[in-house]
Amino acid sequence: EAGKNHVELLLGDGWYKGRYGMRVKYENYGDRLAALAEIHVWYADGTKEVFGTDESWKSRKSRIVESGIYSGEVYDASLDVSETFGTELIDLGYDRLSPRLSPAIMIHERLKPVEVIHTPAGETVLDLGQNMVGWLAFHCKAPAGTRLHFQFGEILQDGNFYNENLRTAKAEFTYISDGMEREVRQHFTFYGFRFVKVEGWEGEPDPEDFRGLVIHSDMEELGEITTSDPLVNRLVLNAKWGMKGNFVDVPTDCPQRDERYGWTGDAQIFSGTASYFMDTCAFYTKYGRDLYAEQMKLGGSVPDVVPVANFPGDASTAWADAATVIPWNVYLHYGDKNILRRQYDSMKAWVDYMKQEDDGDGAKRLWQTGTHYADWLALDGNYPGGVYGATDPDMIASAYYYYSANIVAKTAKILGKDGDAKSYETLAQEIYDAFVKEYFTPSGKLAVDTTTAYVVALYMGLTPEFAYEKVCRGLLNRLKKNFYHLDTGFVGTPYLCRMLSENGMNDLAYHLLQEKGYPGWLYEVLMGATTIWERWNSVEPNGKISGTEMNSLNHYSYGSIVEWMFRNMAGINPCEEHPGFKKFRIAPMPNYQIRKSDVRLRAASGLIESAWEIDGKTLKFRFKVPFDTQAEIVLPDAQAEVIRQQAEGAADTVRQEGKNVVFLAGAG
Numbered sequence: 001e002a003g004k005n006h007v008e009l010l011l012g013d014g015w016y017k018g019r020y021g022m023r024v025k026y027e028n029y030g031d032r033l034a035a036l037a038e039i040h041v042w043y044a045d046g047t048k049e050v051f052g053t054d055e056s057w058k059s060r061k062s063r064i065v066e067s068g069i070y071s072g073e074v075y076d077a078s079l080d081v082s083e084t085f086g087t088e089l090i091d092l093g094y095d096r097l098s099p100r101l102s103p104a105i106m107i108h109e110r111l112k113p114v115e116v117i118h119t120p121a122g123e124t125v126l127d128l129g130q131n132m133v134g135w136l137a138f139h140c141k142a143p144a145g146t147r148l149h150f151q152f153g154e155i156l157q158d159g160n161f162y163n164e165n166l167r168t169a170k171a172e173f174t175y176i177s178d179g180m181e182r183e184v185r186q187h188f189t190f191y192g193f194r195f196v197k198v199e200g201w202e203g204e205p206d207p208e209d210f211r212g213l214v215i216h217s218d219m220e221e222l223g224e225i226t227t228s229d230p231l232v233n234r235l236v237l238n239a240k241w242g243m244k245g246n247f248v249d250v251p252t253d254c255p256q257r258d259e260r261y262g263w264t265g266d267a268q269i270f271s272g273t274a275s276y277f278m279d280t281c282a283f284y285t286k287y288g289r290d291l292y293a294e295q296m297k298l299g300g301s302v303p304d305v306v307p308v309a310n311f312p313g314d315a316s317t318a319w320a321d322a323a324t325v326i327p328w329n330v331y332l333h334y335g336d337k338n339i340l341r342r343q344y345d346s347m348k349a350w351v352d353y354m355k356q357e358d359d360g361d362g363a364k365r366l367w368q369t370g371t372h373y374a375d376w377l378a379l380d381g382n383y384p385g386g387v388y389g390a391t392d393p394d395m396i397a398s399a400y401y402y403y404s405a406n407i408v409a410k411t412a413k414i415l416g417k418d419g420d421a422k423s424y425e426t427l428a429q430e431i432y433d434a435f436v437k438e439y440f441t442p443s444g445k446l447a448v449d450t451t452t453a454y455v456v457a458l459y460m461g462l463t464p465e466f467a468y469e470k471v472c473r474g475l476l477n478r479l480k481k482n483f484y485h486l487d488t489g490f491v492g493t494p495y496l497c498r499m500l501s502e503n504g505m506n507d508l509a510y511h512l513l514q515e516k517g518y519p520g521w522l523y524e525v526l527m528g529a530t531t532i533w534e535r536w537n538s539v540e541p542n543g544k545i546s547g548t549e550m551n552s553l554n555h556y557s558y559g560s561i562v563e564w565m566f567r568n569m570a571g572i573n574p575c576e577e578h579p580g581f582k583k584f585r586i587a588p589m590p591n592y593q594i595r596k597s598d599v600r601l602r603a604a605s606g607l608i609e610s611a612w613e614i615d616g617k618t619l620k621f622r623f624k625v626p627f628d629t630q631a632e633i634v635l636p637d638a639q640a641e642v643i644r645q646q647a648e649g650a651a652d653t654v655r656q657e658g659k660n661v662v663f664l665a666g667a668g
Contacts (some may be wrong), residue, residue, distance in 0.1 A: 006009060007051075009035045010062065012188030018068045019228040021310025022259055025170075028309045034090060036097075037516035055628050058084040063628040067188035070169035070258045072152075073263075075176040075186075075538045078144060101286035102249055103218040107134070111212035112339075112630045116205050117195075121160040125159050126196040126210055131531040131554050133245035133255040134215035136173065138186040148200040152193035152658040154256060154553040155545060161197040164548045169258040176244050185213060190424050192245055192256025193532065194355030214243045219278040222603070231522045232513065238525065239559030240277055242532040243270070246556050248309070249288060254534065254552035262287070262330075265319035265373060266557045269272055269494045273563040276601065277596045285339055289413040291323060294348035300349035300356075315353065317372045317397035318491050323350040324404040328411070334604045335580020342395030348420070351408045353399045355427065363426075365434035368396040375452045378489030379519055387550075389422060391452040395439055397490055402431040403460045410576070436464050444470040451478045472503050479508060486519055496562035501568040501589050509568065510593040513561065521561055532559040570599035570610040571634070586623055587634035587660075588612050603631045623665060630666040 011033040012018075019026050037050040061081045066074040114129035126136075131154055142148060152171040153163035163171060171191050175184055193212075198205055246252045250262040251270070267287065274280050291306045302320035304313035314320065327343040330336070340347075354367050361369050365525060372398045372451045378389025409424035439447045439457075442468030446453055454475035457463045463471045479485075488496050497509035514521045519536035527539050534555035537546050567573050571588035574581055581603035590597065590612045598611040606626025613620045625631045635643060638661040644654045653664040 002341065005208045007039065008038060010064070010187060012064065012067050014188055015069065015307075015309070018188075019071070020260075022261075023310035025310050030092070032090070034092060036092075036094075044075075046475065053087075055089055056089055057087050059087050060084050064187060067186075067191055069260065071169070071189070072170055072172040072174075072191070073186045073189045074174040074176075075184070076176040077180065077182070077184075077261055084139060094333045097338065101231075101282070103282050103286075103287060104644050105215055106218045106250055107213045107215055108218075108244070109214040110137075111214060113196075113207040113210050113212070116207060117159075119160045120158065123161050124198045124201065124205060125156070125161050126198060126205065126207070128194050128196070128212040128531075130212075130241065131194040131245070131529075132190070132212050132214050132241070133248065133398050133554070134190055135186045135213040136191070136193075136196055137183060137211045137213050137391040139181075139209040140177060140184050141181045142179075142200075142202060144177060146177040146200060146202070147176070148175045148198070149173075150175075150199075151197040152191040152256075153195045154193060155539065156195060157543070157545065161195060164544055165551045165553070166257045167259075168496075168549065169256065170442065171256065172658075185257055185438075190248065190255065191213060192552075194252065203438060214244065216247050216560035217249055217283050218246065218278060219283055220602075221278050222601060223276040223278075223566060224261060224600045225414050225562070225570070226598045227569075227594050229514065229594055231525050232515075232594065234525050235521050236565065237506075238529055239556065239562045240532060242554055242556030242559045243274055245531060245554050247274070247280075247283060248288075250290070253557075254555050256554060260310065262290070262307060263305055263319070264291070264322035265304070265316070265376065265490055266304060266555070268318065268325045269490060270556050270581070272494075273560045273566075275329055276563060276566045279334075281330055281334045281336060281339065284326050286340065287455055288327055288339065288343045288346065291344065292349075294398075295323065295340050295346055295349055300353035302350055302353075313371075315357075315370055315395065317367070317370075317374060317400045320350060320353075321400045321404050323347055324407040324411075327418055330406045331414075332574040332579050335578075335582060336651055337414060340415060344411060344417075347404075350426070351401075351405050351424065354404070358401070359547070364438075366394070367382040367401040368394040371488070372397055375450075375489040375491040376533070378452060378492065379485060379536060380450055380452075380487040385547075389452060391450040391456075391492070392448045392569075395448045395453060395520060396456060398431065398438070399456045399460045399462055399662055400437050402428055402435060402462060405431060410418060432462065433567070434464050436467075440464065440467050444468075446471055446474055449474065449478070450492075450495070451475065451482070451496065454478065455488065455492045455495050458499045459622070472505070473516070475499070475503075476505060476508075484511060485509065485515065485517075493558055494563065497564040498568055501564065506511060506568075506589050507591055507593070509564065510591040512566075515594055521558070530551065532556050563596075566599060566601065569594070569597055572599065572601055572608055572610050581606075581608060581626070581629065583630045584608075585632045585634065586610050586625075587636075588621065589636060590614060590619060625665050630664060633663055633665050635661045635663075 017027045037053050041049045063078050063079050113126040113130050115127040118138045144635050150173040228551050245255045251267040252260045253263040253266045294308050301315040302323050324347045327339045330339045347371040372393040374393035375389030380390040407426040412420035484643045494668040500509040508663045524533050534552040568589050571586045573585045575584045601608045609624035611622040637659050640654050640656040640661050643661045
C-alpha cells in the first residue's frame with residue numbers, strides 16, 4: 001500500500017523456550033526470543049525489494065506479560081508499550097533451517113456456550129457443551145483496570161469447577177482491561193476444556209459474548225459414519241473430536257495437562273483411524289521428518305515422544321513402530337509413494353535397530369530385551385489400577401519385530417530396492433519361524449493366554465495354520481472368562497474387534513462395541529463423555545474422576561475402534577496392490593445388533609459409499625464407487641443367482657465363494 005507501512009511480529013516462548021515436558025524444565029531448545037523473517041515486495045515497475053530482519057528493526061514490550069503452553073497467559077491491555085528498544089543480530093545456525101512441512105494450525109469452529117452455570121460453590125462457569133481444544137474468545141466491555149480471570153477444565157465434580165487432573169498445568173487466562181471495547185483471545189497457549197470458570201465479570205455473562213475457538217492442524221475431513229444407534233454415532237463423534245484436539249501440529253496424547261507430548265504409541269495405533277477421518281498425508285509427513293531427526297541421534301532407535309523434550313525413554317515396542325506403521329498406513333490410504341521414499345531410511349533404521357538388539361542377545365530372531373510399555377493400561381494386569389497389562393512384553397516385541405520387518409520388505413519392493421526387499425523378507429521369515437517355535441506348542445496352543453496375545457498373533461499374521469483353530473478358540477475362551485468384556489490395552493484394543501469380525505466372531509465385535517457397562521466404549525458415552533478417555537474408568541459410575549495422577553478425558557487411542565467400523569462394519573478396505581483406493585475391497589459385515597449403517601469416505605480416488613439396512617428379514621445394501629476405479633464387493637450369506645439378477649452391468653463377474661458372493665463393480 002502506498003504511504004507508511006508498519007509490520008510487527010509477536011513473539012512467545014512456546015515449546016521452544018517455555019516450560020515444556022514432564023521433567024520440569026525451561027529452555028528446551030533455546031534461551032532467547034528471536035525472529036527470522038523476510039518480506040518480499042514486488043513493485044508495479046517489475047522491480048523487487050526484500051526487507052529482512054536485521055538491526056534496523058526495533059523491539060518493544062508485549063502486552064502479553066506472561067505465557068506458557070501449560071500455564072496459560074496473562075494479557076495486560078492497559079500496559080504502556082510505546083517505548084522501543086534496539087535489536088541485535090544473532091546466528092542460531094541457519095544450516096538447519098528448512099521449509100515448513102506442517103499444515104497450518106487454524107480456527108475451524110466457533111462454539112457458543114450452551115449454558116452459564118452457577119455452581120454450589122458459588123462459581124460462575126461456562127459450559128461449551130463439548131470437550132474441545134483451543135482458545136476462549138470474548139467480547140470485553142469492562143472498565144479500565146478490571147481484572148478478568150478464567151480457568152479451564154474438562155469436567156465438573158459435585159457440580160463445581162474442577163481441574164486437578166491437569167496436574168501442574170495451571171491452564172488460566174488473565175486479562176486486564178484498558179477500558180476499551182474489544183475482542184479478546186489467547187495467543188501463545190492452548191487449552192483442552194469444556195468448562196471455563198469466570199471471575200471478575202461484571203453482571204451475568206451472556207453466552208453471546210463468548211466463543212470456544214476450536215483449533216487444529218488444517219486437514220480435510222474425509223470420513224463419516226451414521227448408524228441406527230445414537231450412542232454409537234456419539235462414540236464416532238467423540239473419536240473425531242479426540243483427533244481434532246490432539247492433532248495440533250504434533251499428534252499428542254492429550255491436550256490439557258502438563259504433558260501434551262507426541263507419544264509415538266498413541267500416534268501409531270490411531271493412524272489408520274485418523275487416515276479414514278481426515279487427510280493426514282501432510283500432517284504425518286511432517287511428523288515423520290521429526291521422528292527421523294530424533295532417530296538419527298539414537299542410532300536408529302525411536303524415542304517414546306517426538307519431538308523429544310525432557311523424556312528419556314526410547315525403543316519401546318508398539319511405540320517405536322510408529323516409524324514403520326504410520327508411513328505404511330498413509331501410503332495405503334492415499335497411494336503416494338513419496339511418504340515411503342521420505343521415510344525409508346527411518347523405517348529401515350528402526351528394523352535394523354531391533355535386529356541389532358536381537359543379534360546382541362544371541363540372534364534368536366526374537367526381541368526379548370529392553371523395557372517396553374507393551375499392552376499399556378490393559379485391565380488384565382497383576383494388580384488393580386496398574387498400568388502394565390498381563391501380556392508378555394517380549395511376545396509383543398517379537399510380534400512387532402516381525403510386523404515392521406514385513407512392512408520394510410514390502411516398502412523396499414515398492415521402491416524398487418530389490419536387494420533390501422530380499423534381505424528383509426528373509427529376516428521376517430526367520431522371525432516368523434522363531435516366533436512360532438517359541439510361542440506355540442507343537443499341538444498349536446499359544447503359550448501366552450491373554451486376549452491381546454491372541455489378537456496380536458492373528459492380526460500380525462503370526463498364527464500358523466496348524467494353530468489357527470486353537471488361537472480362535474483361545475480368544476473366544478478369554479472373552480467368555482471375562483464375561484464378554486474386553487480387558488485389552490493400547491496394543492490389543494485397536495485390533496480386537498477387527499480380529500473377531502475377520503475370524504468368525506463378528507457378533508462378539510458388535511457386542512463389545514455396544515457394551516454399556518464398564519469397561520466398554522459406550523460406558524463413557526453414557527457417562528457424558530464428548531471425547532475418548534485415557535482409561536476405561538476415567539470417571540466412575542458416581543461421576544467421580546477415578547484419579548488425578550494420569551487421567552485425561554481427551555485421549556484418542558481407544559477411538560481406534562472407528563477403524564473397525566470403516567473396515568469391517570462398512571467393509572471399506574484399501575488394497576496393498578492398488579493403494580489410494582484405485583482398486584479396493586468393500587466387504588461389509590452387518591449384524592442384527594445394529595439395524596442400519598451408512599458410511600461415506602471421500603477417498604483419494606473419489607467418494608465411496610457403503611450402506612446397509614436390516615429391514616425385517618431383508619438385508620439391503622447400497623454402494624457407490626468412484627469414477628475410473630474398481631471395487632471388489634463381497635456380500636455376506638448371499639446367493640450368486642439372486643445377486644446376478646440385481647447386479648446391473650456386473651452380472652458376468654458374480655461368483656460364489658463359500659457363503660459369500662463376490663462381484664466387481666466399477667464406475668466409468
